[in-house]
Amino acid sequence: EVQLVESGGGLVQPGGSLRLSCAASGFTFSDHYMDWVRQAPGKGLEWVGRTKNKANRYTTEYAASVKGRFTISRDDSENSLYLQMSSLKTEDTAVYYCVSWLSGVAYWGQGTLVTVSS
Amino acid sequence: DIVLTQTPLSSPVTLGQPASISCRSSQTLVASDGVTYLSWLQQRPGQPPRLLIYKISNRFSGVPDRFSGSGAGTDFTLKISRVEAEDVGVYYCMQVTQSLTFGGGTKVEIK
Numbered sequence: 001e002v003q004l005v006e007s008g009g010g011l012v013q014p015g016g017s018l019r020l021s022c023a024a025s026g027f028t029f030s031d032h033y034m035d036w037v038r039q040a041p042g043k044g045l046e047w048v049g050r051t052k053n054k055a056n057r058y059t060t061e062y063a064a065s066v067k068g069r070f071t072i073s074r075d076d077s078e079n080s081l082y083l084q085m086s087s088l089k090t091e092d093t094a095v096y097y098c099v100s101w102l103s104g105v106a107y108w109g110q111g112t113l114v115t116v117s118s
Numbered sequence: 119d120i121v122l123t124q125t126p127l128s129s130p131v132t133l134g135q136p137a138s139i140s141c142r143s144s145q146t147l148v149a150s151d152g153v154t155y156l157s158w159l160q161q162r163p164g165q166p167p168r169l170l171i172y173k174i175s176n177r178f179s180g181v182p183d184r185f186s187g188s189g190a191g192t193d194f195t196l197k198i199s200r201v202e203a204e205d206v207g208v209y210y211c212m213q214v215t216q217s218l219t220f221g222g223g224t225k226v227e228i229k
Contacts (some may be wrong), residue, residue, distance in 0.1 A: 035218060045159075045167065045210055047218040061217060097166060101214060104155045104173045108166050 002026040002107045004098045009112030016088050020112060022081040022098030030054055030076040032102045036083050038094035088116045120144055122211050124221035130229045131201045139224045141211035143192040155214040158187055158196045162207040203228065
């Protein structure tokens with residue numbers, strides 16, 4: 001059974017940093033592209049960024065809204081995905097989901113809440 | 119960037135009646151490999167999104183057969199043949215042909 005478990009969310013002040021983690025199990029992690037998607041309170045889904053798989057040189061891509069502030073990385077030996085967030089803004093407040101996908105099939109984690117507030 | 123436009127924004131439906139949601143893309147979703155990576159997600163209140171349909175019309179594991187997807191190119195549809203109480207929630211179309219984008223969502227509620 002595919003499982004994605006996010007952790008690391010919490011309350012952080014504007015301008016601060018936070019690192020999210022996603023622990024994966026039940027599938028061959030190294031084969032999959034991994035994305036972060038967020039959802040602000042009461043809003044729709046917004047793609048944050050992606051890391052491709054080893055075959056695609058772990059290429060990363062980011063949404064314009066987070067580029068230069070957020071960094072996605074992965075550790076295939078630990079079946080883990082990370083999101084390093086810095087220079088956080090109040091508009092980054094959201095539930096952050098880890099998404100794994102292969103051949104068009106997307107698996108979602110339960111999400112972790114990040115609140116940016118003073 | 120590919121923009122996905124969903125209609126309607128809200129769909130009040132009587133239990134047992136059908137519902138239909140449209141998703142229109144700003145450009146073709148046919149990828150270079152010939153596959154169209156258009157999916158549908160369901161998000162029940164307080165829950166994370168759940169995959170219903172992938173590659174236009176393939177039902178994901180465990181999804182009831184009252185859900186079906188169709189379409190091609192830039193126009194796609196999700197249909198629920200007979201709405202049940204557990205179908206209440208927000209439905210999103212999603213494309214991974216080019217990066218990843220979502221439609222704005224359609225709220226399905228019971229009349």
